[in-house]
Amino acid sequence: MREINVSVLTDVIEKLCIEANVHLPSDVKCAIKTCRKCEDGVIAQGVLDNIIENFQIADNENVPICQDTGMACVFLEIGQDVHLVGGDLTEAVNEGVRRGYDKGYLRKSVVKDPIRRGNTGDNTPAMLYTEIVPGENIKITVGPKGFGSENMSMIRMFKPSAGLQGIKDFILEVVETAGPNPCPPMVVGVGIGGTFDKCALLAKKALMRPLDSKNPDPYYADLEEEMLEKINMLGIGPQGFGGKTTAIGLNIETLPTHIAGMPCAVNINCHVTRHKTEVI
Amino acid sequence: MIKKINLPLTAELAKTLKAGDEVLLTGTIYTSRDAGHKRMCESLAKGEPLPFDPTDATIYYVGPTPAKPGAVIGSAGPTTSGRMDAYAPTMMSVGARGMIGKGARLPEVVEAMKKYNGVYFGAIGGAGALLAKCIKSAELIAFEDLGAEALRKLYVEDMPLVVIIDSEGNNLYENGRKAYLEQRK
Numbered sequence: 522m523r524e525i526n527v528s529v530l531t532d533v534i535e536k537l538c539i540e541a542n543v544h545l546p547s548d549v550k551c552a553i554k555t556c557r558k559c560e561d562g563v564i565a566q567g568v569l570d571n572i573i574e575n576f577q578i579a580d581n582e583n584v585p586i587c588q589d590t591g592m593a594c595v596f597l598e599i600g601q602d603v604h605l606v607g608g609d610l611t612e613a614v615n616e617g618v619r620r621g622y623d624k625g626y627l628r629k630s631v632v633k634d635p636i637r638r639g640n641t642g643d644n645t646p647a648m649l650y651t652e653i654v655p656g657e658n659i660k661i662t663v664g665p666k667g668f669g670s671e672n673m674s675m676i677r678m679f680k681p682s683a684g685l686q687g688i689k690d691f692i693l694e695v696v697e698t699a700g701p702n703p704c705p706p707m708v709v710g711v712g713i714g715g716t717f718d719k720c721a722l723l724a725k726k727a728l729m730r731p732l733d734s735k736n737p738d739p740y741y742a743d744l745e746e747e748m749l750e751k752i753n754m755l756g757i758g759p760q761g762f763g764g765k766t767t768a769i770g771l772n773i774e775t776l777p778t779h780i781a782g783m784p785c786a787v788n789i790n791c792h793v794t795r796h797k798t799e800v801i
Numbered sequence: 802m803i804k805k806i807n808l809p810l811t812a813e814l815a816k817t818l819k820a821g822d823e824v825l826l827t828g829t830i831y832t833s834r835d836a837g838h839k840r841m842c843e844s845l846a847k848g849e850p851l852p853f854d855p856t857d858a859t860i861y862y863v864g865p866t867p868a869k870p871g872a873v874i875g876s877a878g879p880t881t882s883g884r885m886d887a888y889a890p891t892m893m894s895v896g897a898r899g900m901i902g903k904g905a906r907l908p909e910v911v912e913a914m915k916k917y918n919g920v921y922f923g924a925i926g927g928a929g930a931l932l933a934k935c936i937k938s939a940e941l942i943a944f945e946d947l948g949a950e951a952l953r954k955l956y957v958e959d960m961p962l963v964v965i966i967d968s969e970g971n972n973l974y975e976n977g978r979k980a981y982l983e984q985r986k
Contacts, residue, residue: 562981564821564963568925571961575928579876585866588876588929588949626875628866628949638836640948669881669904669926701974702881702904704926756982760903760925761974762963763981793927 523657524604525801527613530597530661533799534617534647537663538593539625541797542585545576548731549708549794552769556706565764569706572759572792587793590627591665593618593647594725600656615645630668650722664729664796670703676721676786688713688785689748695787696752696768701761704791706769708732709752712786715776723774724788729796732770741773748773759792770794805959809857810899812918818964820971824922825959830859830901832953834880837944838888845891852943852952855892859899859922864949865939866929874939874955876929879903882921886910893917901962911970921966923973935960 553576557569579586595614599605607613622629622644629644648666675695679687692711699707712723735742749771758764769792778784806814808828818824831853833841841851862882866875882889882902889900890913898919903926913919924932935957943952965973 561985564823564977565981567823571925571928571931575925575931578930578934582930584869584872584930584933585876586930587927588864588866588878589880590866626867626869628864628875630864630949642948672881700905701923702883704903756978756985758978758981760923760963761905761978762923763973763977763979765981765985791927 522602522604524606525659526607527605527610528607529801530610530659531613531617531620533661533801534595534614534663535621535624537661537797537799538618538621538627538665541663541665541795542590542625542627543579543583545579545586545793546731546796548733549769549792550576552732553706553792556766556769560764560766562758562764564762565758565766568759568762569766585627586795587667588628589630589667589669590622591667591795592631593644594664594666595647595649596662596664596729597649597651598654598660599651600658601653602657603659611649614647614649618645618647619643658800660798660800662729662796662798667791667793670707670789670791673699673703673789674724674787676717676784678717679783679785681781681783683783687783691785692748692787693751693755695789697755699789700757703789704793705757705761706759706766706792708790708792708794709768709771710788710790711771711773712788713773713775713784714778715784717784719776720784721786721788723776724786727772727774728788728790728794730772730774732772736773741775745771745773808859810859810920811857812898815898815918815920815968818920818967820964820967820973820976822964824962824964826922826962827958827960828956830861830955830957832861832863832865832955834862834864834950835884836947836950837952838885838892840944842888842891845895851895853954856896858897859901860892860897861955862900862902865933868939874933874936877933877936878929879924879926882906889913893919905974906966911966911972914966914968915970918968920964920968922962923965924960924962932960
């Protein structure tokens, strides 16, 4: 049994909130630069150049890449041999978000009630996802999620008879419907299987996976490649002005599901796909 | 060729801008998002004046990050314009002509643009650090309680924009994509 004080999590989350919002992950930068080389649309080339210049400015001047510094999605993989001490875990996470968004000059984008609105003023609460795993470490990932793209995400409960074709058509339908709204080029996170709620979570987790990784199952790795190619045939292009680069990456995560179902969730993200991880 | 344009956006100037034009915009603009638009339209419904003169005005759909000490403003890229579609025709009816944002607009907004010579400009979504560099001054003029959504008066220099929808209703989202797909054939 290893004791960890929750204040350690607060400190790490504060730091990760700032770093994630200022420095784009190297895999995302690399994907954008690779797409720029292959882009054959004229306006599109200029847009991608500006996007590259933007993340370079953010890096050099320590400012947020995008003004939508998102809801703070915090994923904790907690080793089952860890004993958390020193206070309430959820409050410790929120305190980290509160400090990070204050000290990092990040935008406070959270309202306290979905219908009655009213800004909470400190970007809390975090969207907290906890998972108990073997071991005595805690893996902390902060993924700030903007809502221009979140608003274009969808989930559908398919009949199993819809098969692979149903899933493929749905992915393209979501991207097509999103069009210019989610700040393309997009990153597409796909969850297939599980239950209604787990399926949506899979899609979000897919967005946290590096773009230079593949699904370990070759069947889904091939599907990732095929769907990214198909999306980049749509012509939507960077910002929707027309071009090849509609998406810079597509990740698929799956779970077993019920004999009667085949849920599929598509979580859309923009080119500012942010996530930062630390293990304690 | 990139066109340099200076605000205010008169009807005459608006008519010279065509969908797909790349422009560098200089002048005074106002920031507003969902909550600010809601309040302004409620004011207009009650016959009250707006916090700024809307004649030939340009509104930037943006909620910036807080300015760091010594900075004019924080990162300041566009938000999704479609959420302002419910308010944009009302704003144009009182003289506001330019809109800066990103994403698709409803047909009723395009109809209002044709009626009032409106222009919809696109700024690069997600390029908030880059766009902030064009903002030379920022002054809070109303709705301070809305935080990032407060109404600000900005002075911008050479702000890089693309005309997405012009005053005749031509739309780059449709034409640009079509042209690209034809070019690729």
